[in-house]
Amino acid sequence: MKIVAICGLGVGSSVIGKMNIDSIVSDNGFDDVDVDTVDLGSVSGKTAEIYVTTRELFDNLPEDIKPKTIVLTNFVDKADIEKHLVPKIKEIQGQ
């Protein structure tokens, strides 16, 4: 499974998002989960099962990506990210 964190430039917030998601994936023992980052302009070329972004950027996403996207208001709060992300991963993995 692929998770992609989206931010404006692909170097800042999405990297922080990726670091927290990597750590959540490892804490929960999920197998075969790959986490990547991308900037808003390149998101169409990046296929994933789950996308993560902020409210400000969500409106700018391509329509086909929106249903697969989790909107986070806090990229630093690992517990909050975990609460949103883990059920989604389990749903997709069919657990």
Next chain:
Amino acid sequence: MGVKNIAPSDIQMNVHANNWQEALTVAAQPLLDADKITTDYITNMIESVKKLGPYIVIAPGLALGHARPSAAVKQSSIAIATLDQPVKFGNKDNDPVDLVIILASINDHDHLGLMKKIVTFLNNKKNLQWLRSASQNEAEQIADAINKGK
């Protein structure tokens, strides 16, 4: 290899800014003074917010000022500033901002080692509280805590 540590001189406590542009400018000042970035980088950070919106406020009260890696960055670095009075960036969820982190990188990976340490530091709510209430003479201790990856 990449940059591994934050310099205590790049941490400023209780600085003043009248608006979000000033907040990014004042927080980046130590990097400019130390020739780690040029004034273009500050301009680029501000332009990026104007273009993409205030999404850089990535947590309540916390703005991550950054622009794309470019020739405006001489040395990858991170600066931190707390504001004496919070300013609004126009972010629906996370305004107002009292903590500004400036990220500058020469490429897309040179900053990752230090970023990881900052993220680890910020994951601990006690550290966030400490940072927000700290005075300037604690800058060295804060740098030390970040650099040790606590």
